[in-house]
Amino acid sequence: MTESDFIPSGDYQVLPAGSVSYQSPSNIALVKYWGKYGEQLPQNPSISFTLSNCHTTTTLSYKKNSNSSGEIPFEIYLDGEAAPDFKPKIAKFFERIAIYMPFVKEYEYKIETSNSFPHSSGIASSASGMSALALCLMEMERGMEVAMTDTFFNEKASFLARLGSGSACRSIEGPLVVWGKHAEIEGSTNFYGTSYEGEIHEKFHNYQDTILLVDKGEKQVSSTVGHDLMHGHAFAKARFTQAHENLSSLMQVFKQGDVDQFIKIVESEALTLHAMMMTSHPYFILMKPKTLEIINEIWAYRNETSSKICFTLDAGANVHVLYPENEKESVQKFIASELSKFCQNSHYIDDCVGNGAKKL
Structure with a gap:
């Protein structure tokens, strides 16, 4: 088409x-x-x-x-x-x-x-x-x-x-x-x-996403402005190539159920997005101090428990915490006890993967 x-x-x-x-x-x-x-x-x-x-x-x-x-x-x-x-x-x-x-x-x-x-x-x-x-x-x-x-x-x-x-x-x-x-x-x-x-391993069925609302205010930089900063960006060509390669890798991840490799790709993608903003002209830092604290807490929890928890970010301060459905109870306890304190008014949203739009 x-x-x-x-x-x-x-x-x-x-x-x-x-x-x-x-x-x-x-x-x-x-x-x-x-x-x-x-x-x-x-x-x-x-x-x-x-x-x-x-x-x-x-x-x-x-x-x-x-x-x-x-x-x-x-x-x-x-x-x-x-x-x-x-x-x-x-x-x-x-x-x-x-x-x-x-x-x-x-x-x-x-x-x-x-x-x-x-x-x-x-x-x-x-x-x-x-x-x-x-x-x-x-x-x-x-x-x-x-x-x-x-x-x-x-x-x-x-x-x-x-x-x-x-x-x-x-x-x-x-x-x-x-x-x-x-x-x-x-x-x-x-x-x-x-x-x-493509083939999707059962490990990725009904994946969970808890959104930690670090900052509920207006975004510091609009998406339109952010995308425009890629014109003439010193690292743009390498970034576009990287995205193609990461998507190819994810296809194998979904097929094989390799959650460890999923974590590496998804977290790297999130940090690369913010790295592109930090190295653009003009440059912006969209993460907040509490964003970084959440990331470090997730890494520590994963290291201590061997959990398959990971994070991703959009072009802002909030953190999407991704985890398999079989860890829902334990991860949500961790979020409530350790991560919610970094959220504005302790506000977060428990979500999961869905099937798209519907007519009402």
């Missing part, structure tokens, strides 16, 4: 007023996407666990637009309150998708959204939010088409979500999603995320 395959041809049935709701999860990358080109295309492939409990619920209400100004009128609400700060990003999203969904210009919208986690807390609210909105719009398009396969629906939803937030394209399906062309993964593409179809 290419971009042109998502441009509709011919007429479509005009829908009356209506509404649709979707719940879409966040995701946590194991191999990180960092750096983009063109219109939200990745410089390297990535793979992520789809989460379950961290999700966004969005209701899209629509009616025919009587305004002929050419702009797409919409209102947006977060947890029942008007959210004008979101409007520029949503307006840009509508502008980008108009060629692929010409009907969007014919309606006006009310977008009502809520998160199961703190907004802008480093749990990729843009990923779950933009994917939920893309799915609602795809439900409109499906109502206008004579026939649409589920495969096409998911591919185009992921394609559109990417135009709102790159990582959002990995929140449509689950439990593992690949985004970006990789020579060893058939069907992988830069245009949308695809479910990982």
Whole structure:
């Protein structure tokens, strides 16, 4: 599939007023996407666990637009309150998708959204939010088409979500999603995320993720700014090569159930992401002192108990603690007794790998 395959041809049935709701999860990358080109295309492939409990619920209400100004009128609400700060990003999203969904210009919208986690807390609210909105719009398009396969629906939803937030394209399906062309993964593409179809050992089934909320505030650096810093970065080329190699290694890890090698790759990927930020121009340190304390506590616990616990990070201070389901009870006791004290207001979220978005 290419971009042109998502441009509709011919007429479509005009829908009356209506509404649709979707719940879409966040995701946590194991191999990180960092750096983009063109219109939200990745410089390297990535793979992520789809989460379950961290999700966004969005209701899209629509009616025919009587305004002929050419702009797409919409209102947006977060947890029942008007959210004008979101409007520029949503307006840009509508502008980008108009060629692929010409009907969007014919309606006006009310977008009502809520998160199961703190907004802008480093749990990729843009990923779950933009994917939920893309799915609602795809439900409109499906109502206008004579026939649409589920495969096409998911591919185009992921394609559109990417135009709102790159990582959002990995929140449509689950439990593992690949985004970006990789020579060893058939069907992988830069245009949308695809479910990982390789062999997955039972050790990685229902993997657990507890998110430690070290800092619930706004991110120090937006994802857009962070990705732009990869242009001209002294280590960018080596990083992109490393991501391809790490994804190849993870394919063997998933097949063989090698959790020790999984830990090495995932933790290295997290630290490499932050190393790229620390060596960019301008440079940023996104981890907080308590982030480092948590990492050291995890390493000490793993060394003392031979646990298969590990960590990963997104572009922020919060820590995702990953561990197999068979260690759920012991690791969660460790988190409650030793790691929660490093969290803001002792707040953390227990989550696990999920299967993607769902219509409500």
